Amino acid sequence: MTIIDKTMSVPGPRGGSESDGPLLEVRDLHVEFHTRDGVAKAVNGVNYTVDAGETLAVLGESGSGKSVTAQAIMGILDMPPGRIPQGEIRFRGEDMLTMSNEERRKIRGQKIAMIFQDALSALNPVLSVGYQLGEMFRVHQGMSKKQAKAKAIELMDRVRIPAAKERVNDYPHQFSGGMRQRIMIAMAMALEPDLIIADEPTTALDVTVQAQVMDLLAELQQEFNMGLILITHDLGVVADVADKIAVMYAGRIVETAPVHELYKRPAHPYTRGLLDSIPRLDQKGQELYAIKGLPPNLTRIPGGCAFNPRCPKAEDICRTDVPVLHQVSEQGGGEIAGRGSACHFWKETIHG
Amino acid sequence: MPDTSSTTLTATEETAAAPADVVKTEQRKPRSLWGDAWFELRHRPMFWVSAILLVILLLIAAFPGLFTSADPTKGDLTNHFLSKPELTHFFQPDWFGYDGQGRSIYARVIHGTRNSILVGVGVTAAVTFLGGLLGMLAGYFGGLIDSVISRLTDIFFGIPFLLGTMVVLNAFTDRKVYVVVLALTFLGWTSIARVTRSSVITAKQADYVTAARALGASTTRMLFRHVMPNALAPTIVVATIALGGYISAEATLSYLGLGLSEPAISWGIDISEASKAIRDNPHALMFPAGMLTLTVFAFIMLGDAVRDALDPKLR
């Protein structure tokens, strides 16, 4: 059995040209929050990489640390109470955590952009949409007002907002939820970044609109060959667009897999439980499988595997030893590319 | 570890929740939001400084006799101004010296505390009651009641506070504490009414109020059981912070000769009198003014601490 915990995501010897490595690499990231009730360990050693043109879906429930990781990458964590005691976030090989604020600001917005769940609160209600879109060009590229506005209209057209020319001077509240999310996407796309982080981009939208927005996002991603980190709790949304998935639980990645693999044969009891607990649209099931218990309190994460109190397979070792992310292999022994499971009993889970 | 045999649904949640909860119940018993606020408060040095100051001030106000035996109204012209403060004569009548009519400044400062605190607490209580009631009615019932009360609030808010109070007080010749309290309340209730109204509007939209309504709860039950407890925090905060302001308002009015009238003892009156001889005898001004500042400071600090504890978002 090969252990791929940290070593797996480490690229070859350093010093190679920048374009060789992955676009973004998160290495052993830890984030904690100091609260009155103690230290909440929100992220406990996360590793992942995203390449250009690739979509990584980070799947997890509330409190799994999926959004906190993204905020750490964007550098928009509230510090304090937040703190990053260790870890690296490498963008094109450079560690963003050690660079100066100035350098970091240059990356944020221009190279890495973010899309939020709640577009209404992410847009400034007193400025027109056109002004906010144009701002990107005025500030970062020094365009004139007129040029910026033309650019804004172009962007609104790109994200297929009907009658962009007439609506460029409208305010955010005058748009519907789906349209606002498109504006958010337009804003993120404005400077043609290399990486987009989308935090629950469609959760607040209706199903019929969700599909439109996800399609748009996927299309733009392909066109610009961007990396995309899609953060979500919805197994359905992930299945549609992701290339690879990282499942998070209590601040750790418990399973990584290419999208098809994960749904066919989950290698972690948590993933399996999640998949079994969603009702099916195409058939009427019997009683739903329910993962027992609750997600752990981040100030008191259980010892050993954090999932052990809720796990049907838990044994003594799970209460004492933290499982590393094991390389998952076929029954015959052949490694399955890109698959890892942080479970002591991954073999039994995937094959048994 | 919980037993693994219990697989029924009733037990599922418990089995996993148990390990974490064992710890939880040990270190914290049921904790209400008020309890949380008290916990926050207890951990603020600012709260303790102001609390100690206020306890001393309240003691002075309640039992001035404990602090001085001198009569604050008895003037002995042999002492007239000339004797300077004897800063080592702790708690003696001549500790802070004597004023222009030969009265012990120390005794006057001590005896003046009661009136200042009475005015401050009295106005705050009256304003909170009146403004709170009107704000609650306007916020909860809305419609015509809201329109009438809100316009009334706007009208009263438009009258300059001190000027209006002076005009009212001018109509009285014998101005006792309750007269000053009523006069300040007359124009002072508006900000409390506004704050209460908006917090009641927020609270009444909560789902738990809807839930109570769906159960068929009476208006009184919804108002006093659900809306009021959840709308109270901002009102308390505004009232505590305003308290210090009312005390200084009373001093201001007394200074202008429109506050309490003699023979009532008030820091404002003393400041007014001392200001006439400020060049030669600054100490006569310093002590009442210092006490006033200290009192207002203590209340404002308390207000700040209470706000931080009750409404962490405002910080």
Added chain:
Amino acid sequence: MAELNKGDEPMDATPNVSEVDASGAAATESAAVEAIEAPVERGEPILQVRNLVKHFPLTQGIVLKRQIGAVKAVDGISFDLYQGETLGIVGESGCGKSTVAKLLMLLEKATAGEVYYKGQDITRLSGRALKAVRRNIQMVFQDPYTSLNPRMTVGDIIGEPYEIHPEAAPKGDRRRKVQDLLDVVGLNPEYINRYPHQFSGGQRQRIGIARGLALNPEIIICDEPVSALDVSVQAQVINLMEKLQDEFNLSYLFIAHDLSIVRHISDRVGVMYLGKMAEIGTDQQIYDHPTHPYTQALLSAVPVPDPEAREGRERIILTGDVPSPANPPSGCRFRTRCWKAQDKCSTEVPLLAVPERFKGADTPAAHESACHFAEEKDVVHAA
């Protein structure tokens, strides 16, 4: 439970209303109370909604208010809820499904239409009879964080129904009853003195359910009861609700936007669009044999957690957004987004009825659908 042929009954017919004059005296009120307390056979209609309308007036001006229009949140819907069944109501935001819940709970006054509970029109009741209805129809709210009063203990929250309806439980019994309820919903009875913020979302929703059960109601209206919960906790709550339904013989009106969950829990499903019912039938009729284009689009848009099944499915991606309910399109409200729309759709409002072409046919497609061009199309299963 609700059989297929139920849908064939004409909806517009006034249900068997016991002849009670709403404005009557105490005697009629007693009669109403009696009717409300009478048991209903399993499978019989317990709640009948007829042409229910709710328009929220849009006004202008502060002092002199002038009505300039109305948001037609619910615009004439009719359906039956049978004893012991779960009727799911699905639709996108703004379709009026939550307003329906509020109207049935008498939290909003209906603009027009009737809601018959055991033959009594509850929109016209008052006094004792209204109180009796309130006891029997309870609600579970969407957001477990705002539906519990943060300043009350769990015991006070679950016990509040007994204080409002003191006849339901003698004073000495209440504490024990509350502890029993906590046990029933899977919480430790010792938590009775804790406050809501000491619980997680799923646990809070259990507390909300316990409050709903306290008065032993017959109907529970669930407005998005699990949509605020984490996936792994959703299943727990859904299972709990199913268990309670059997245990306490409850009828559920289950309002949600998640089509998979609605299918799982519902016996029958109604699809709403812009204040109107687009299609209603058994779960199998709606999911496997939808005939209304909106239902088809809705179903096809649901992301399915199975990439392979996904690829075989036909996807209908609607263009545009839901129009404003203040100014809904003429004729069929879905026509502005419908790929089948023709002239007829803009002039004639399609009625909710079994489509002519399926009438009398023994096919699952023969269920009520408000479309001029109803046509069966399976969008859920891979081709």
